[in-house]
Amino acid sequence: xxxxxxxxxxxNLRDLAEAEDTTMDAMRGKRVGxxxxxxxxxxxxxxxxxxxxxxxxxLRANNGKVVAHLMGxxxxxxxxxSKGVKPVFIFDGKHPELKKDEMDxxxxxxxxxxxxWKAALEIGDFATAQKMAQRCVKYTPEMVEESIEMLSxxxxxxxxxxxxxxxxxxxxxxxxxxxxxxTQDWDALLYGAPVVIRNFASDGSKRMGRVIxxxxxxxxxxxxxxxxxxSQLIDLAIMIGxxxxxxxxxxxxxxxxxxxxxxxxxxxICEAKEKEVPERLDEIREIFMNHPVVTIDDSDLVQGxxxxxxLQKFLVEDRQFSQKRFDNAMDLLEQAxxxxxxxxxxxxxx
Numbered sequence: 095x096x097x098x099x100x101x102x103x104x105x106n107l108r109d110l111a112e113a114e115d116t117t118m119d120a121m122r123g124k125r126v127g128x129x130x131x132x133x134x135x136x137x138x139x140x141x142x143x144x145x146x147x148x149x150x151x152x153l154r155a156n157n158g159k160v161v162a163h164l165m166g167x168x169x170x171x172x173x174x175x176s177k178g179v180k181p182v183f184i185f186d187g188k189h190p191e192l193k194k195d196e197m198d199x200x201x202x203x204x205x206x207x208x209x210x211w212k213a214a215l216e217i218g219d220f221a222t223a224q225k226m227a228q229r230c231v232k233y234t235p236e237m238v239e240e241s242i243e244m245l246s247x248x249x250x251x252x253x254x255x256x257x258x259x260x261x262x263x264x265x266x267x268x269x270x271x272x273x274x275x276x277t278q279d280w281d282a283l284l285y286g287a288p289v290v291i292r293n294f295a296s297d298g299s300k301r302m303g304r305v306i307x308x309x310x311x312x313x314x315x316x317x318x319x320x321x322x323x324x325s326q327l328i329d330l331a332i333m334i335g336x337x338x339x340x341x342x343x344x345x346x347x348x349x350x351x352x353x354x355x356x357x358x359x360x361x362x363i364c365e366a367k368e369k370e371v372p373e374r375l376d377e378i379r380e381i382f383m384n385h386p387v388v389t390i391d392d393s394d395l396v397q398g399x400x401x402x403x404x405l406q407k408f409l410v411e412d413r414q415f416s417q418k419r420f421d422n423a424m425d426l427l428e429q430a431x432x433x434x435x436x437x438x439x440x441x442x443x444x
Contacts, residue, residue, distance in 0.1 A: 107280040107331065109347040111316050113309035118297045120308075121274065122178035125395060126294065127263030129277030130167075130183045130252070131233065133295055134241065137166025138231045142224075149215055150224030152231065155414040163237050164244055164413065170295045171250055172426035175397075182272060182395055183245050183252040185238055186259045187388070190381055192338040192374065204230045247405040249398035249432065253390065261285040261385040271395060274310075281336065283313050284328050284382045320351060328382045329360045338378045342369055400432050 138152045141162035152162035167183075174181045189197055207229035214223035238254070245252035255262030263275040264285035275287040276294035283290055290311045297308035317327060333350045335341025342364075345353065357363045364371045372378065402424070409415040427433045 106334070107283060107316070107327075107347070110320050110327075110330075110351065111280075111283070111311045112319060113292065113311050115307045116291065116310040117308055118174065118177050118179060118294065120310075121291070121294075123180070124273035125180040125182060125271070126174075126291070127266060127272040127275045128181050128183045128295070129260040129263060129275065129279060129282070130185045130241070131259055132278050133166070133170070134163050134185075134233050134237070135231060136295075137163045138233060139228045141165050142227065144224065147220055148224065150211070150220075150227030157414065159413060160237065161413050161415070163233065163241055164409070165415075165419070167241055167245060168248075168409070168415075168419075168423050171245060171248060172423040174295075175248075175250075175430040175432060176426040178430065180395075180397060181250055182263075182266075183242075183250060184259045184263050185242065185252070185254045187255045187257050187262075190257050190338070190386075192377060192381060196337045204232070244405070244408060246398075247401045247408055248427070249400045251395050251397075253388070253394075256386040256388045258285075258385065260287075262387045263287065265385060265387045266390065271390070271392060281331075281382075283311065283316060284324075284331050284336075285385055286313070286324065286383075288313050321355065322351075325379070325383070326354050326358065328379055330354045331382075332372060332375070332378055333360060333363070336378070338381060339372050339374075342372065397432070400427055402433060 138160075141153050143149055143151055143153060152160045153165065155161050171181060171183070207226050211223055211226035211230055214220070214226060242252045242254075258281075260275060260277045260279045260282045263272060263277070264282045264287035266272045267275050267288055268286040274289040274291050275282045276291045278292055280290075290313070292309045292311065293306050294308045296306045299306050313324075316322075317324060320327075322330070330347075330350045332339055333342045333345045333353070334347055342360075353363045353367075357366055360375060361371055363369070406420060410417060410420050424433060
C-alpha cells in the first residue's frame, strides 16, 4: 500500500445541514466510530518541527522515527476514555478504483509540494520549507500499523476498513453497532450514518483564538429539512462533486437542490438541461448505497484491558516518549476507571 496524501472532506453539504453544537461529554457511554485517517493527518501537520531551522516535518524521536501521529492518538484517545466515550478507531483500507483519479490528483499535489519543500531547505528558506512541509505529509502503512498497535495496547478497538474508513463507520452506525460517526467528511451522511459529529476530537480546543465546539448532524433532519430521500441526496452530492466524480459544471448546492426537487434524479436533470450524464453513475451510487465493509463482531467493539507494561515499552522505551507524557495518559485512563492507582493492570482483569 502506497503512502497516502492528505485527504479532502468529500462532498461539502454544509449548506444543507443544520448542525447543532454538542460536546464530547454528551457522548458519555456512547460508542463512537472515529474516522482515523483524517485525524492522523491533523496530528502529522500540527505536531511538527517548528524550530527556527527545523524542516517543518512531523515531530520525530531522536532515533528518527516519526511519532507525531502516536502523540496525537494517545492524547485524544485518553481524553475520550476519560470522558466516558467508547471510541472505535477505523482506518482506511483499499480505496475504491473509482477514486483513482482523485488519488492521482492528491499524489501529484503532494509530490509538487515535496519538491518545493526540498528546494526551500537547500537554500535555507526555513519559513517556506515549514509551510510546504504541511502539504507533503505522508501517513505510511507502517504508521497505520503503529497507530493500531498502540490503540490495541490501550484496549481500544482499532482496525482497517475494507475501503473508506468513514463509510465503514457509517454502515456500522446504520446497523446499530455504533452510536455516531466522528469525522470531518460530509460523505458519511451519503453512506447512511444516522448521526455525524464534526470537530469531535477537537472539542474544547482553541483555534485562531476561538473555542472549537463539536457539532452534531442527523441524517433524518438533513433529509427532512430539505425534503429529500437519501438517493436524492446522493444524486445531489454527485452533481456538486465527490471523491468519485468532479461534479457537473455549473451546479452547486443551491442550484443542485432546486434541480433535484424539480426533476428527481440526475438522468432527468441532464436530459432537461442538455448535459452529459456522469460516467459510471450507477457505480458511484452503489459505492454510497452499498459500500464494501469488513464484518466486525460486536464482541470486538468492547473496550479491553490496558496493557500498561506493553504500552510503556512501546512508547517510552522504543519511541522515546517522555515519562511525563506517558503518566499524563495513564492519569486520564485512571479517571476512566481503566487502571488502578499505582499502575497495576486494568480493572477489567479483576
